[in-house]
Amino acid sequence: MSEIQVAVVSAAERAERSVTPGTKAWELFTEDPSVIAARVNGELRDLAHELAEGDEVVGVTVESADGRDILRHSTAHVMAQAVQELFPDAKLGIGPPVTDGFYYDFDVAEPFVPADLEKIETRMRKIIKEGQKFSRRPVSDDEARAELSEEPYKLELIGLKGAGAEEAGEGASVEVGAGELTIYDNLKRDGSLAWKDLCRGPHLPTTKRIPAFKLMRSAAAYWRGNEKNNQLQRIYGTAWESKEALEEHLHRLEEAQRRDHRRLGSELDLFSFPDEIGSGLAVFHPKGGVLRKEMEDYSRRRHVESGYEFVYSPHITKGQLFETSGHLQWYAEGMYPPMHMDEARDHQGKVTKPGQDYYLKPMNCPFHCLIFRSRGRSYRELPLRLFEFGSVYRYEKSGVVHGLTRVRGMTQDDAHIYASRDQLHSELTSTLKFVLDLLKDYGLDDFYLELSTKDEEKYVGDDDIWAEATATLEQVATDSGLELVPDPGGAAFYGPKISVQARDAIGRTWQMSTIQLDFNLPERFELEYTAPDGSRQRPVMIHRALFGSIERFIGVLTEHYAGAFPPWLAPVQVVAIPIAERHNDYLHKVAQELRGRGIRVEVDESDDRMQKKIRNAQLQKVPFMLIAGDRDVEDNAVSFRYRSGEQDNGV
RNA sequence: GCCGGCCUGGCGCAAUUGGUAGCGCACUUCACUUGUAAUGAAGGGGUUAGGGGUUCGAGUCCCCUGGCCGGCUCCA
Numbered sequence: 001m002s003e004i005q006v007a008v009v010s011a012a013e014r015a016e017r018s019v020t021p022g023t024k025a026w027e028l029f030t031e032d033p034s035v036i037a038a039r040v041n042g043e044l045r046d047l048a049h050e051l052a053e054g055d056e057v058v059g060v061t062v063e064s065a066d067g068r069d070i071l072r073h074s075t076a077h078v079m080a081q082a083v084q085e086l087f088p089d090a091k092l093g094i095g096p097p098v099t100d101g102f103y104y105d106f107d108v109a110e111p112f113v114p115a116d117l118e119k120i121e122t123r124m125r126k127i128i129k130e131g132q133k134f135s136r137r138p139v140s141d142d143e144a145r146a147e148l149s150e151e152p153y154k155l156e157l158i159g160l161k162g163a164g165a166e167e168a169g170e171g172a173s174v175e176v177g178a179g180e181l182t183i184y185d186n187l188k189r190d191g192s193l194a195w196k197d198l199c200r201g202p203h204l205p206t207t208k209r210i211p212a213f214k215l216m217r218s219a220a221a222y223w224r225g226n227e228k229n230n231q232l233q234r235i236y237g238t239a240w241e242s243k244e245a246l247e248e249h250l251h252r253l254e255e256a257q258r259r260d261h262r263r264l265g266s267e268l269d270l271f272s273f274p275d276e277i278g279s280g281l282a283v284f285h286p287k288g289g290v291l292r293k294e295m296e297d298y299s300r301r302r303h304v305e306s307g308y309e310f311v312y313s314p315h316i317t318k319g320q321l322f323e324t325s326g327h328l329q330w331y332a333e334g335m336y337p338p339m340h341m342d343e344a345r346d347h348q349g350k351v352t353k354p355g356q357d358y359y360l361k362p363m364n365c366p367f368h369c370l371i372f373r374s375r376g377r378s379y380r381e382l383p384l385r386l387f388e389f390g391s392v393y394r395y396e397k398s399g400v401v402h403g404l405t406r407v408r409g410m411t412q413d414d415a416h417i418y419a420s421r422d423q424l425h426s427e428l429t430s431t432l433k434f435v436l437d438l439l440k441d442y443g444l445d446d447f448y449l450e451l452s453t454k455d456e457e458k459y460v461g462d463d464d465i466w467a468e469a470t471a472t473l474e475q476v477a478t479d480s481g482l483e484l485v486p487d488p489g490g491a492a493f494y495g496p497k498i499s500v501q502a503r504d505a506i507g508r509t510w511q512m513s514t515i516q517l518d519f520n521l522p523e524r525f526e527l528e529y530t531a532p533d534g535s536r537q538r539p540v541m542i543h544r545a546l547f548g549s550i551e552r553f554i555g556v557l558t559e560h561y562a563g564a565f566p567p568w569l570a571p572v573q574v575v576a577i578p579i580a581e582r583h584n585d586y587l588h589k590v591a592q593e594l595r596g597r598g599i600r601v602e603v604d605e606s607d608d609r610m611q612k613k614i615r616n617a618q619l620q621k622v623p624f625m626l627i628a629g630d631r632d633v634e635d636n637a638v639s640f641r642y643r644s645g646e647q648d649n650g651v
Numbered sequence: 652g653c654c655g656g657c658c659u660g661g662c663g664c665a666a667u668u669g670g671u672a673g674c675g676c677a678c679u680u681c682a683c684u685u686g687u688a689a690u691g692a693a694g695g696g697g698u699u700a701g702g703g704g705u706u707c708g709a710g711u712c713c714c715c716u717g718g719c720c721g722g723c724u725c726c727a
Contacts, residue, residue: 219722220654227724397652580684615688
């Protein structure tokens with residue numbers, strides 16, 4: 001029998017191999033037990049894939065990104081099998097891998113409860129122990145329909161096969177690809193069928209290859225991500241290449257929980273959300289107030305230096321303004337309902353004076369447009385940069401309110417820049433630089449950019465100017481040297497935008513600043529300036545916010561620093577700790593001197609022991625402690641303790 | 652908004668099958684004055700989120716409202 005030639009490619013080398021026809025991919029990797037799938041000519045395949053002449057084969061190890069996806073996808077299958085064994089009436093939705101785990105959706109009469117998850121986990125362990133084989137089998141559409149006649153959701157997916165799969169919702173393409181349909185059979189050791197699922201694959205060779213997994217939680221999710229559809233019950237799980245990797249993952253989750261700004265906010269006495277005020281409405285306590293004021297003061301200074309002018313606008317306005325701006329047309333649902341004012345009625349209750357609707361402002365831009373329009377403007381004034389810490393109110397749906405990161409009342413560090421079209425490029429460049437520099441000053445320094453471009457279904461303005469503006473934004477973004485991720489269709493209807501995504505200390509990404517072009521408002525407000533040739537021209541408007549909202553930024557920084565703010569932001573910078581009561585006066589003198597130099601210092605003269613005071617200061621994450629006893633008083637010095645526990649004596 | 656879970660002093664938690672609320676921290680007072688992450692004692696504080704119902708009796712069971720949590724949808 002003649003041999004065929006294949007190439008085994010790894011990062012290090014490319015090795016030509018002669019193998020007999022019918023050779024399966026796994027036979028190339030018998031010496032490497034971590035290989036659980038193969039990439040053949042660029043396509044991910046099962047290890048049972050039969051090789052052909054000229055194939056280029058790369059082993060996919062379980063700890064690689066692809067490998068983990070495959071592991072998690074296979075674990076999702078095992079979970080679905082366990083669910084259907086325990087709940088025979090459960091109908092299957094979809095079950096893809098996601099970041100750090102997987103989920104599977106089920107249509108069941110009763111939502112899962114935590115005890116169910118335990119039962120399902122136990123059953124999964126049994127299936128894993130049985131070492132069931134994942135076996136791929138191509139089927140025709142009709143065969144698939146016949147085999148899955150009991151699975152209405154799968155039938156729907158078969159109908160959406162191909163082009164429709166992408167639209168079917170996140171993860172649906174995992175089930176049905178663009179090409180032929182395949183069913184994966186789970187076969188027991190004796191070859192009998194344990195379970196099957198419509199799936200594109202690939203999968204692990206057997207269930208035995210799942211070393212570590214855990215079911216995390218259950219929740220409802222709309223079928224195909226559409227609010228109008230049924231809600232299915234989703235179970236989230238995670239799976240890893242080893243018990244240690246799973247442990248590390250769980251540890252990371254704990255770490256994230258430890259940093260949760262909602263928890264740190266109350267532990268460090270920064271802010272709270274009194275029920276009496278309402279959902280999503282925060283109050284800042286004195287310590288959070290210091291933090292916020294420092295952030296604002298620094299931001300103001302930098303804005304002054306960069307040529308911004310400061311404006312103020314009221315929190316409420318007559319509805320007419322938001323009719324002009326279009327907000328009532330587009331976003332009325334997200335606004336607080338109107339206050340009906342100044343209506344007069346006679347004694348029969350008949351309206352004698354109609355009154356007016358006033359609204360809380362959800363945005364500042366219409367006010368800034370009115371400031372621009374308040375008098376004639378010359379090209380010499382452009383770019384005109386109007387800045388405001390503007391408090392806005394948005395009626396966020398009750399289920400989405402979350403700590404400081406999604407609130408109903410917030411203050412934006414909002415600016416609107418009015419520029420001529422030929423100033424756009426340089427203004428966007430300097431704005432992006434300004435934004436990034438300022439974020440760095442607050443301690444975030446790992447960024448990438450996202451470019452949100454036109455939603456063809458929903459936009460206003462000329463195609464020309466969209467194309468020009470998008471190209472300008474893209475060039476500015478590219479010139480920054482940062483990674484640029486496209487977000488097609490993600491723009492607001494009135495213009496494209498760049499958003500800055502920042503990675504925090506534990507690698508999570510947050511959308512921070514946005515720089516957004518607007519072709520709509522200058523039009524609606526009929527903004528004009530006089531050009532050098534005396535003609536009237538329409539300015540382009542740039543919206544930009546660095547923090548997004550101050551509240552949200554405080555939330556992000558709190559998690560980034562785990563509450564241990566850098567000294568310039570720390571609510572209390574120094575705690576002075578006397579060793580015995582007789583050292584109080586001495587430390588008060590030292591503190592007074594520091595205060596004179598603008599340092600936020602407190603003397604802890606409570607009844608506690610020194611050790612307890614140190615502990616309290618540590619728990620409050622105070623950057624510096626000044627400790628003084630007899631020796632220090634005698635030397636006219638203090639013992640200087642850092643938050644890290646390091647110490648310089650006799651300072 | 653949708654689905655599910657939860658709600659006990661400021662915070663974190665207890666309270667056998669429904670039998671009349673307790674602990675730690677914090678707080679107040681007193682004593683102690685001690686060199687690098689918790690000194691001791693005493694004391695105050697709760698109509699168990701709010702309202703309604705079942706029951707001889709409800710923190711425990713049922714209903715409504717509010718809030719919070721986890722997701723989904725949404726986020727100008």
